[in-house]
Amino acid sequence: MRIAVVGTGYVGLVTGACLAEFGMFVTCVDIDKKKIDMLNNGEIPIYEPGLDVIVEKNSKAGRLKFTTDVAQAVKDNLVIFIAVGTPPKEDGSADLTYVENVARDIAKNMNGYKVVVNKSTVPVGTGQRVKKIIKEIVGDKFRFDVVSNPEFLREGAAVNDFMRPDRIVIGAESDEAVAIMKDIYSAHYLGEAPFVVTNIETAEMIKYASNAFLALKITFINEIANLCDLVGADVHKVAKAMGMDGRISPKFLHPGPGYGGSCFPKDTLALCNIAKEYGYNIKVVDAAIEANERQKLLMVDKILGLLGKEKKEGSLKDVNITILGLAFKPNTDDMRESPSIVIINELLKYGAKIKAFDPIAMENAKSIFGDSIEYSKDEYSAVEGADCLVIVTEWNQFRKLDMEKIKSLMRNHNLADLRNIYEPKKMREIGFNYVCVGRSKI
Numbered sequence: 001m002r003i004a005v006v007g008t009g010y011v012g013l014v015t016g017a018c019l020a021e022f023g024m025f026v027t028c029v030d031i032d033k034k035k036i037d038m039l040n041n042g043e044i045p046i047y048e049p050g051l052d053v054i055v056e057k058n059s060k061a062g063r064l065k066f067t068t069d070v071a072q073a074v075k076d077n078l079v080i081f082i083a084v085g086t087p088p089k090e091d092g093s094a095d096l097t098y099v100e101n102v103a104r105d106i107a108k109n110m111n112g113y114k115v116v117v118n119k120s121t122v123p124v125g126t127g128q129r130v131k132k133i134i135k136e137i138v139g140d141k142f143r144f145d146v147v148s149n150p151e152f153l154r155e156g157a158a159v160n161d162f163m164r165p166d167r168i169v170i171g172a173e174s175d176e177a178v179a180i181m182k183d184i185y186s187a188h189y190l191g192e193a194p195f196v197v198t199n200i201e202t203a204e205m206i207k208y209a210s211n212a213f214l215a216l217k218i219t220f221i222n223e224i225a226n227l228c229d230l231v232g233a234d235v236h237k238v239a240k241a242m243g244m245d246g247r248i249s250p251k252f253l254h255p256g257p258g259y260g261g262s263c264f265p266k267d268t269l270a271l272c273n274i275a276k277e278y279g280y281n282i283k284v285v286d287a288a289i290e291a292n293e294r295q296k297l298l299m300v301d302k303i304l305g306l307l308g309k310e311k312k313e314g315s316l317k318d319v320n321i322t323i324l325g326l327a328f329k330p331n332t333d334d335m336r337e338s339p340s341i342v343i344i345n346e347l348l349k350y351g352a353k354i355k356a357f358d359p360i361a362m363e364n365a366k367s368i369f370g371d372s373i374e375y376s377k378d379e380y381s382a383v384e385g386a387d388c389l390v391i392v393t394e395w396n397q398f399r400k401l402d403m404e405k406i407k408s409l410m411r412n413h414n415l416a417d418l419r420n421i422y423e424p425k426k427m428r429e430i431g432f433n434y435v436c437v438g439r440s441k442i
């Protein structure tokens, strides 16, 4: 099977590398020449655990190639995956410019039957739009099928998620296209991943509904956590006991500073926008978006409260704050919509002096914060002279810090653990003035 993947970002590169690992011949295409040059030089442009190994192995085996030549890639391959970005526009709707550009590139270079597979997250109706764009250019000259095959991988766990998915969704209009898709994913099928075969619109909706539901679930536990802090309950026990109910499940019930990343924030907005287009107000998702924005700001209130400072300009003047973790989650360098952005910008607004450390995301963070904050080489140098330590991302290496040493390096001993990675009682025993999310009073 010969496959082209257009768009070599987090999804495209993982998809291309994993399909090559399953024995297919894959050409990854991107308009970003720098990215393609890096990949052709054996460098991986993103941080994703395990990806380097399979990219190197399959490149060497000749099953994985990288190019900027979309025309040739379309001509040479039967199946063309679209895996370009669908970022939010000002009004929250998904920007389909990149998807539509690729559809035109495919149409202009068709030389026979092609299966055009949309892996980008797109509003319902986009598959039909892609079909129309191609048809307008190709007419009846060549046959083609458009398929929706949404991706459910998580950054930081992308390779494993792609290799061992909970389900594979195929939205298609022809048996031929479904058979080709099943062939591509035959290794997954043997691994017993179930297929959901449906129409294009349903497949597109499954992706948004799944992301919105997960965003709701996180938001729900964050709201419960905030209440736990007020009433003196322990949100971890609450979540654990809730999760024991098979109808609820224990996953995605970890409270924190609000969901971030390149997907939940934009996909919840896009879903609300789709609803609005049809004259409907999808109230629970709207509420989750609002609560998630508030959650990030509540974290700043927590820090101000811990320091006994007022919510007013300049109140954090001469206060040194250390931030550990900048990426939106551990095991990624991705800073898109990271809660750290709102939290740091707010703290800067109140006049704080910020030192930060992240094991992997520091370079990307520099393009956001510039020199408005100081970047440290490790956790211990980051806390020197700090009045408050704030844990924003739960990298594993932060879980086992020598907290006695951390305390001795700080000027004042305030600890805001926004990911609940430490035991409240233990931290207080060490001598920290401690808050977290939903267990602050236990």
Ligand SMILES: NC(=O)c1ccc[n+]([C@@H]2O[C@H](COP(=O)([O-])OP(=O)(O)OC[C@H]3O[C@@H](n4cnc5c(N)ncnc54)[C@H](O)[C@@H]3O)[C@@H](O)[C@H]2O)c1
Binding pocket: 006, 007, 008, 009, 010, 011, 012, 029, 030, 031, 032, 035, 070, 083, 084, 085, 086, 098, 101, 102, 119, 120, 121, 122, 151, 152, 153, 154, 155, 262, 263
């Ligand atoms: N990141 C995730 O975890 C994830 C998971 C599931 C689904 N998705 C969805 O997948 C899509 C891609 O997301 P991503 O995070 O990989 O994006 P990304 O920004 O990391 O990568 C997109 C790539 O597409 C390239 N591109 C843009 N226009 C192009 C064109 N005309 N031809 C060739 N290349 C082009 C860009 O240069 C970029 O390298 C989005 O719709 C996203 O919602 C993302």
Ligand SMILES: O=c1ccn([C@@H]2O[C@H](COP(=O)(O)OP(=O)(O)O[C@H]3O[C@H](CO)[C@@H](O)[C@H](O)[C@H]3O)[C@@H](O)[C@H]2O)c(=O)[nH]1
Binding pocket: 121, 151, 152, 153, 154, 155, 156, 211, 214, 218, 251, 252, 253, 254, 255, 256, 257, 258, 259, 260, 261, 262, 263, 264, 267, 328, 329
């Ligand atoms: O219990 C939890 C789980 C997650 N998060 C936060 O939620 C965000 C998203 O995390 P996660 O879902 O692990 O990462 P993503 O890579 O954004 O993956 C989501 O978005 C992808 C893009 O659509 C989908 O493919 C995945 O299925 C979906 O999990 C991050 O800020 C996490 O810190 C929590 O606060 N609590």
